[in-house]
Amino acid sequence: MAKKVDQTASFMVRFNQIIFEEDGESKVQWRGKVSHVQGGEDESFTNFNDAVAFIQERLGDLTLEATKDESPEVQDSLLKKSFSLWKTMAKEGPKVIMETIKDPRKQVANIQDQISYFGEDLKDKVHIDQWRNASRSDFNTIKESISSLAEEIKKLNAKVDAISKPSKTTKTTRTTKKK
Amino acid sequence: MNSLRNRLKELKQFQEDAVIRIQTLGQFNLWLQNEKVDSKKWGRDKTVQLLQYLISNRQRHALHKEKIMDHLWEDGDDRDFKVALHGVNKVLEPERASRIEPVFVIRQGVSYQLDLEKVWIDVEALEQYIIIGNEAFGEDQAIAKQAYKAAIALYQGVYLPNRVFEDWSSEEREKIQILILGAYVILAEILLNENPLESIRLAQCAIAIDNTWEDAYRLQMQAYIKKGNRPQAIKAYQKCADVLDQEYGIDPLPATKNLLKEIESI
Numbered sequence: 157m158a159k160k161v162d163q164t165a166s167f168m169v170r171f172n173q174i175i176f177e178e179d180g181e182s183k184v185q186w187r188g189k190v191s192h193v194q195g196g197e198d199e200s201f202t203n204f205n206d207a208v209a210f211i212q213e214r215l216g217d218l219t220l221e222a223t224k225d226e227s228p229e230v231q232d233s234l235l236k237k238s239f240s241l242w243k244t245m246a247k248e249g250p251k252v253i254m255e256t257i258k259d260p261r262k263q264v265a266n267i268q269d270q271i272s273y274f275g276e277d278l279k280d281k282v283h284i285d286q287w288r289n290a291s292r293s294d295f296n297t298i299k300e301s302i303s304s305l306a307e308e309i310k311k312l313n314a315k316v317d318a319i320s321k322p323s324k325t326t327k328t329t330r331t332t333k334k335k
Numbered sequence: 336m337n338s339l340r341n342r343l344k345e346l347k348q349f350q351e352d353a354v355i356r357i358q359t360l361g362q363f364n365l366w367l368q369n370e371k372v373d374s375k376k377w378g379r380d381k382t383v384q385l386l387q388y389l390i391s392n393r394q395r396h397a398l399h400k401e402k403i404m405d406h407l408w409e410d411g412d413d414r415d416f417k418v419a420l421h422g423v424n425k426v427l428e429p430e431r432a433s434r435i436e437p438v439f440v441i442r443q444g445v446s447y448q449l450d451l452e453k454v455w456i457d458v459e460a461l462e463q464y465i466i467i468g469n470e471a472f473g474e475d476q477a478i479a480k481q482a483y484k485a486a487i488a489l490y491q492g493v494y495l496p497n498r499v500f501e502d503w504s505s506e507e508r509e510k511i512q513i514l515i516l517g518a519y520v521i522l523a524e525i526l527l528n529e530n531p532l533e534s535i536r537l538a539q540c541a542i543a544i545d546n547t548w549e550d551a552y553r554l555q556m557q558a559y560i561k562k563g564n565r566p567q568a569i570k571a572y573q574k575c576a577d578v579l580d581q582e583y584g585i586d587p588l589p590a591t592k593n594l595l596k597e598i599e600s601i
Contacts, residue, residue: 166502168509174549178589187547187583193502200547200582 165218166193167211208246215242339471339478346463347485353455355427355439359390360457360511361492365426372426381407381415382422387495389423389440389449390456391507397446406503420447458511461489465514468521476525483522487537490515516541516548523554531558546578553591560598568598 167190174185190207191198192214199210219238223231350356358364363383365372377383384407392398404411407419420440424431427439436442441450451459468482493499494508523537535558541551552575559568572587572595579585586592 164502166505168505170509170513174588176588176590185585185588187585189545189547191505193505194500196500202583202585 163218163222164194165211165214167191167214168193169207212239212242212246339467339475339482343464343467343478343482343485346460346467350455350460354453356455357386357390358457358491359387359495360461360490361496363387363495363497367427367429376426378422379419381419382426384498384501385416385419386423386426387498388503389447390458391495391504393449393451393456393459395448397443397448400445400447403447457489457491458494458507461486461511462514464489465518468518472521472525480522480525483518483525486515486518487522487540490518512544516544519544520548520550520554523551523558527554527557527561531561534558535562547582549575549579549588549591552587553594556591556594556598560601565598565601569595572598 170189170191172187174187176183176185186202186204188201188204188207189198190201190210192210195214199206201207201210215238216235219235220231223234226234354368356366356369365386385403388403388407389398400413400416404416408415424437424440428437431437439450439454441448449456464482464486468479468486471478471482473479490511494511495504498504499508519537519541523534523541526534526537535555538551538554538558541548542555552571555571556568559565559571572591575591576587579587587595
């Protein structure tokens with residue numbers, strides 16, 4: 157079993173909203189940057205799908221690293237489950253967060269049920285109890301940004317399905333920013 | 336405006352008077368009664384980490400021991416926490432008798448927090464200066480200028496650079512980076528007519544933090560034109576266009592393109 161610290165991937169996502177006039181029309185542009193804290197690498201994006209792919213790639217690496225001593229069959233199976241869990245997260249995340257704002261306890265139970273579906277191995281790696289400690293003010297703070305993101309992610313969800321299965325080649329975890 | 340002026344004065348005074356001063360930007364240092372604490376006095380790295388964690392979460396108030404342990408220790412127990420806390424208190428209050436409650440790290444049951452009234456921390460001061468600058472902006476440019484300058488002077492580099500791979504420090508690092516980017520750009524804008532050279536420098540500082548910060552390129556272009564340096568203004572545009580293309584695959588905003596047109600027509 158890999159150490160807890162090796163089972164954690166944290167991401168910081170920055171969105172910079174730019175509203176401007178062009179050809180007599182008001183336009184809005186989102187410029188974003190997603191950073192992987194433990195690895196130190198980051199990527200700029202204007203399409204949120206690129207950020208999703210960036211996160212997915214690191215999560216795939218994490219699963220591969222944690223299961224490197226397993227047989228190829230077990231590794232493949234866990235990778236598929238991990239990928240499914242992430243797809244569910246990308247699909248349901250914004251909805252769940254909005255529901256959680258309304259009824260935190262009920263939604264924590266719902267998430268726990270969903271995680272159970274993917275088996276004990278993955279359940280152990282998701283420290284869901286930490287979610288219970290979030291205060292209502294924490295939720296209120298993110299409510300506004302989540303509302304605007306929810307619609308965008310809904311559209312991108314279809315594209316997430318199209319993302320191909322992650323490659324099994326091990327990648328260097330600390331890369332430098334692409335230039 | 337007097338209240339803003341007073342707040343500015345009080346902040347500066349606090350920096351001079353505080354018994355404990357902590358630098359987190361660029362590097363980590365602590366001064367106790369104006370004397371820098373030797374790094375050897377910290378003993379274990381977890382002691383330093385605990386204090387840095389309390390700094391990173393200073394505005395959350397009363398951090399539960401379990402939560403702190405969960406972030407800092409892989410399989411820590413109460414003893415690990417007690418040792419680290421004792422280490423922090425020993426550095427902050429070396430002369431404190433064991434029966435007396437610590438004054439800088441406040442304990443409420445099993446929750447802990449730093450007393451921000453007594454401990455001066457650069458990131459906290461930087462944020463307060465920027466709040467004053469933002470409140471004064473448009474109302475009293477002299478105060479705004481002073482406040483932004485004070486904030487910028489405190490920015491010696493990235494927040495806790497030796498903890499960049501620790502997720503508990505990321506939120507604060509990101510927050511400070513956004514605040515300082517704003518301060519650089521706003522001050523560059525305020526100084527555009529009065530001191531275009533300084534505007535160019537400030538915009539360059541913003542670009543050094545985030546090379547896609549388009550406002551900073553536009554300010555550089557304007558400042559170069561004020562200095563009568565048309566070629567450099569065009570170069571600044573080109574740099575901006577190259578970076579945006581490389582990072583996002585997009586063109587500069589219409590405002591930036593229009594500025595280029597104006598410059599080219601000079």
